[in-house]
Amino acid sequence: MLTERQQEPVKWVKAAFRMCSIFCVQVYCRIRPLGAEFEECCVEMISSSTIQLHAPDGLKANRNGEYKETQYSFKKVFGIKTTQMELFEDIAKPLIEDLIHCKNGLLFTYGVTGSGKTFTMTGSPGEGGLLPRCLDMLFNSIGPFQAKRFVIKTDDKNGVEIQNQVDALLERQKRDSQQSVPKTPSSRQKTDPEFADMISPEEACKSENVDEDCCYSVFVSYIEIYNNYIYDLLEDAPFDPIRPKPPQSKILREDQNHNMYVAGCTEVEVKSTEEAFEVFWKGQKKRRIANTQLNRESSRSHSVFIMKLAQAPLDADGDHILQDKNQVNVSQLCLVDLAGSERTSRTRAEGSRLREAGNINQSLMTLRTCIEVLRENQMCGTNKMVPYRDSKVTHLFKNYFDGEGKVRMIVCVNPKADDYEETMLVMRFAEMTQEVEVARPVDRPICGLAAGRRHRNQAFRDELSPGIVFPALPPCELVDPADDQTLPRLIEVLERRHCIRQKMTEQLNRTSNTLKSMLQQFDSQLTAKENYLHDQRGKLGEKDKIISNQKMEIERLEKKSKMLEYKIDILQKTTNIYEEDKRSLQHELETQEQRLQRELSERRRMEQRMQGMVTDTRLKWEKECERRVNAKQLEMQNKLWVKDEKLKQLKAIVTESSSGCPTERPEKPERPSRERDRTAPQKRSASPSALPVRLPFCTAPPVHPRHRRSQSAGGEKWVDHKPSSNLDLDTVMQPIIPNAIKVSTPSEKALSKCHKYVLRHQELASDGEIETKLIKGDVFKTRGGGQAVQFTDIETLKQECPTAPSRKRRSGSGGGAAQMDDIENRVSCLVKDDSLYMMSFICLKLPNKQT
Structure with a gap:
């Protein structure tokens, strides 16, 4: 048993070894350009590894009254001017080299919806993304060393099998004859125009460290994870137009090496970049996309493109593959395009779109949770269970986080101000992911056998230049005069050496004669070629003269075409000016006509209104005049009647005073009915x-208290x-x-x-x-x-x-007064x-x- 002091150096050595055998998840950031120049930007690139987020003007300020600014660091930051080739050189190219050296890799894009994840992974014509460039580099590297089709085939348990040439040929013929079985794409078929010009010849890459003693086969598969279900995008299900069946989901299983794989997934063997493009495009057409408020072609599922490379060693002669599947190394690279996180309040999703967004956000949340638990276990020394099984994405790639390969992540950022809050959450998750440590995969060398193709090439070189060995001279010392063996043996050896020398001389003569004849033939051929070259040079001189004349003619025509283009531009500008003047005059004419029409309609309306007002005023004054005339007549009649009444009453009073006794008031003469009714x-x-x-009180009858009827x-x-x-008033005479x-x-x-x-x-x-x-x-x-x-x-x-x-009343003597x-x-x-x-x-x- 070692003491604690003796165990300390051992601990330090183990810690150092552990540090050398682990690495952190490498996170890169790519900033996409703004959609419009007037949009507000909230992301600023500080350096090649740091970006800064500042809140837009619409958000609240912090306690100090200033907008909050946060900086985030990554392995490397790619700006808006970064090309697809530069991105591939720094991120994906090392993963392809690891794939050729039997190491697994995982590369996935992460970000908000509309941040450029699909463009980074797939690209567009003329600007191929990471996926087509990875395929192009892989086939450029292993192209001469590929095995024949169907020699290496996959089984249903995430492994491979080896077949001989005869069985491979029979299976090829069998599959070609079967119409129900999907055929492997042929490299002679025409390439899809969508991917024909994705990668220019100048941008082609190739790995030089390829083992020539192995044969290679590439298998690709393409799946998507939609609503937490796995679907095979390359599956050719029979189509029933009467009762179409929905695609069947796949399940995850674990192989004998405890690696997760999709059971029943279609794996297609491809032999060129064009075939791989064709297979990828076939699955891409089946992928689920939809139009949302934030993105016209938003990915509604997580897509996973798997490239599996099988390496089988050759036999000692270098002609055939070893028929031992245990000697075959299989490595794979997974390219994952994660669906973008989105808020339903912004996309206004409803129905199936709302369900899709919920499942996408749930799977991304599970990925964050797994990263957080891994980080907590590594930093705090805890042993919490990582919830890989809560989502199909994390369950499928749990082996990579447990040390089965390199893990790299590209965080795509949209710098517009509307995505600020979601971008900030993505940045926090990416910064936390960088602290997660993944065990470095161990190299898996091929089982030690005789070198295959290298040994065969050395044997072939030895056969081309055989070594001539003369027999060794025997000991020629004579110690006994009666020795009769040494001299005969020496004579025999010398005769053999003489025969060998003669053979060598003859061979040398034959070789020299052959060489002389070859040199003569070569001289004759060289002379003929010189004559031919002389003739060709003469023809070439003539062609050069013709070409120079044609160049001069082309220059003259170019000058003439430039002059004509200049004149055409002048005429076009003049025509545009005239057309603009014509449009302005037409617009002015239409405006004047509209104004004239409005004035005419206003005048007609005003005339009708004035006519109505004149008519109303005339009728009103006619009625007013008639009313005033009638009122004046009635007033004069009333005045005349009142005067007559007063005279009659005065006459009655005078008569009463002269007679000395009260008399009853005479009846008034009745007025005309119209006057009585109006004046009553x-x-x-x-x-x-x-x-x-x-009336005198003495003669008046008693009055009963009754109301007067109005x-x-x-x-x-x-x-x-x-x-x-x-x-x-409480009077009797009340109405x-x-x-x-x-x-x-x-x-x-x-x-x-x-x-x-x-x-x-x-x-x-x-x-x-x-x-x-x-x-x-x-x-x-x-x-x-x-x-x-x-x-x-x-x-x-x-x-x-x-x-x-x-x-x-006054009484007494003053009665008369x-x-x-x-x-x-x-x-x-x-x-x-x-x-x-x-x-x-x-x-x-x-x-x-x-x-």
């Missing part, structure tokens, strides 16, 4: 002074408007209107139920008495839907006190009585919902 309400008076004849009491309904400020609606303030509701309207108005007369006026009118509806009142008559009620000094005073008072009352008058029409209009 005006003549009524409740005061004694309004009566033309004062002329307003008819069959119509009345609105009795009595203000709250009026006083109750009573049956079935009347009594109000203190007129209202539309009350007026709509009645036909007549009366207003009680009290005021103080000149002699100090209370005078009540009943102002009456008719109610009718207006055009606006309201109620209007037209006043037609006024009735005056006056109350006098009988105990006033001017009303007391008292009688004369009484006559004078009554005459003066008649002369001064102005209770009879006619009020002109007054119209009161009450609008809707108002009083």
Whole structure:
């Protein structure tokens, strides 16, 4: 047992060894250009490994009153001017070299929806992404060393099998004859135009460290993880137009080496970049994409493109592959295009789109959780269980995080201000991912056998230049004169050496003769070639002259074409100016015509309005003149009638005073019906002074206390408007209107139920008495839907006190003077009585919902 002091160096050595055998997840950042120049940018590239996020103007400030700025560091940051080739050189090229050296790799893109993940992984014509460049480099490197088709084939348990040439040929013929089995793409077929010019010949890459003693076979598969289900994009299911069946999901399984794989997934053997492109495009057409508010072609699933490389060693002769599948090394590179995280509040997703977004966000959240648990276990020394099985994405790639290969991540960032909050969450996750440590994969060398192709090549070189060995001379020392063996043996050896020398001389002569003949032939051929070259040079000189003449002609034509283009440009600009002037004049003409039409329509409208106003004014003044004439006639008739009445009353008073006894008041002559009807309400008076004849109290019959019936009491309904400020007089001669609606303030509701309207108005007369006026009118509806009142008559009620000094009778000797005073008072009352008058029409209009 070692002591603690002795164990400390061992711990340090183990820690150092562990540090050398692990590496962190490498995270790269790529910034895509803005969609428009006027958009606000929230991402700034500080250095080749650091970016800075600053909040846009619309977000709240921090406590210091300034916008919050955060910096994030990565392995490397690629700006908006980074090309696809530069990105491939730094990120994917090392993974291809590791794949050729039997090491696994995982590369996935991560970011917000619309940040350029699919473009980074796939690219576009002329700008191929990481996936086509990886395939191109792989086939450029192993192209001459590929095995024949179907010699290496995959099984259903994530492994490979080796077949001989005969079995491979039979299987090829068998699969070609079967129509139901999907055929392997042929390299002679025409390449899809979508990928024909993705990679230019100048950008082609190749790995030089390729083991020539092995044969290689490439298998590709393409799957997608949609709604947490795995679907094979290369599966050729039979199509039933009557009852189409949805694609069947696949399950994950674990092989004998504890590696996860998709059971039943189609793996296609490809022999060139074009075939791989064709297979990829076939699966790409089946991938689920949709149009959202944030992205026109948004990926609704996580896509995984798997490149599997099988390396089988050759036999000692270098002609055939070893028929031992345990000697075959299989490595794979997974290129993952993760779907973008999105907020439903921004995309306004509904139905199936909402479910897809929820599953995408859930799988990305599971990936974050696994990264957090791994980081916590490594930094804090805990042993928490990583929830790989919560999502198909993390469950499929759990071996990579456990040390089965390199893991690299590209964080794609959209710098527009609308994605600031989601970009900040992506940056935090990426920064945390860089701290996760993954065990370095161990190299898996091929089992030690004799070198295959290298050994065969050395043997072939030895055969081409065989070594000639002379037999060694025997010992030629003579010690005995009777020795009869040494000399014969030496003679034999010398004869053999002489024979070998003769053979060598003959061979040398033959070789020299052959060489001479070959040199002569070569000289003759060289002479012929020189003559041919001389002829060709002459023809070439002629062609050069023709080419120079053609170049001069081309230059002349180019100058002429440039001059014509210049003239065409001038004519085009002149035409554009004329067309612009024409459009402006047409626009001005249309504007003037529209203005003229508007003025004409305004004039016609004004004429119609003025005609209507003239007609209304003429009718109004005609009615007003007719009303004034009628009122004046009625006023003159009333004045004439009043004068006649006063004269008659004066005559009656004089007659009464001369006879000395009271007589009854003679009856008044009846007025015409029209005058009586219009003046009757005006003549009524409740005061004694309004009566033309004062009856003596001694002869008057007893008066019963009963109410006086007003002329307003008819069959119509009345609105009795009595203000709250009026006083109750409690006199006998009071008007009573049956079935009347009594109000203190007129209202539309009350007026709509009645036909007549009366207003009680009290005021103080000149002699100090209370005078009540009943102002009456008719109610009718207006055009606006309201109620209007037209006043037609006024009735005056006056109350006098009988105990006033001017009303007391004088007795005694002054009877004659008292009688004369009484006559004078009554005459003066008649002369001064102005209770009879006619009020002109007054119209009161009450609008809707108002009083």
